[in-house]
Amino acid sequence: MSDQASRTWSNYRPSKAVWFWSCIGAAVLTMIVGFSWGGWVTNGTAEKRTEAASEKAVAELAASICVHRFLAAPDASAQLTTLKETDSWKRDKLVQKGGWVTFADMKEPVDGAAELCADLLSKAELPAVAASDETVREVEIAN
Structure with missing residues (x-):
């Protein structure tokens, strides 16, 4: 200068x-x-995001419970086979009809939980059933 x-x-x-x-x-x-670019939001936007996150968390929790209840059922193997053979866009209805996402004192299932549960179940495999003592003895005798 x-x-x-x-x-x-x-x-x-x-x-x-x-x-x-x-x-x-x-x-x-x-x-x-x-x-x-700074991530600032208005109060209304913050409330909407909080509500959406809360609903998503509830649906994820309900879906986890649904999967556990589904796989613990006595006819889980047949139900899982039926679910996997069903079209992907119909699976959530199958889960809802089975009552897996409707909990005590609720008339309606948790919103969004049926679809999440169906997605998790479609990827699930049944855990191996532990062999009874009698079955183990039969296998040992045969050998």
Whole structure:
């Protein structure tokens, strides 16, 4: 910078109007950056996101319970085979009809849980059934 430009810059004194509009511009720019890239949200948006997260958590918990109840049923093997043979878009209805996502004192199933449960069950395998003592003795005698 030349000596003249340096003196002009150091001697500059903005007016009150320039100060005012600079502050307004900085505030507006800060809000634009904050809401666009900074992750700021309004109260209404925060409430909607909280509600959605809460509903998702309840559905995931209900789906976990559903899977456990389904696999613990006496006819789980047949039911799981039926579920896996059913079209993927019909599986949630099958789970709802079975009552796996309707819990005590509830008239309706938990929203979203049937679909999550059906997805988890479609990937599930039944745990190996422990052989009874008699079956083990029969195998030992045969050998």
